[in-house]
Amino acid sequence: MSNINELTTENSTLCLIDHQPWVAFPINSISPEHLTNNVLAIAKTAKAMNVPTVLSTINGKSGPLKDPLFQGLSALWPDVEPIDRHNTNAWSDAAFVDAVKAKGRKKLVMAGLWTEVCLAQTVLSALKDGYQVYFIADASGGLSPESHERACQRMIQAGAIPMSWFAVAAEWTPDNTAPEYPAMYPIALQHGGGVQWAVEYILANLPGQQS
Structure with missing residues (x-):
């Protein structure tokens, strides 16, 4: 697969990882307003363009307190149950990997919280399994600007492709x-x-x- 080839609505799957209120609470690399705006923008675009989407949470319903998806995401897919995990690397969860494989596409567009933990680990593992991975930097967030940027550099060095939500939307349309x-x-x-x-x-x- 070439990273020169643009994303299309037929060749890619969107993966949204851990966009949850409690997970988002300590984010310091992007404002809450911009994070919410960008996540909902790419989610709405994927739904409007019929791009298959995989949703995942970490300890969203299995911990002592519930931490569901952002309300805006739940409203877009009211009948979809996110894949809830205990481990930070979504790619180590069989249900998540099975959901991705079921879409039948080798280009994965990922965004998640935190950039330096759950997103980066998942991106790196998907790359090792032969997927071409794009990550949406402005629909993700880290504990600090420095931590977010270092994680982005780590993913780029490993072969992932950095994007913004609007760039992804433009390639899809x-x-x-x-x-x-x-x-x-x-x-x-x-x-x-x-x-x-x-x-x-x-x-x-x-x-x-x-x-």
């Missing part, structure tokens, strides 16, 4: 004439920052929208 493309408009308007102005411009110039 290269053709703005595709029938599914309009599903991206509300996502960009809500989560895209300054991109929302471009979307407003596009919408204002669609047939039937001119005053």
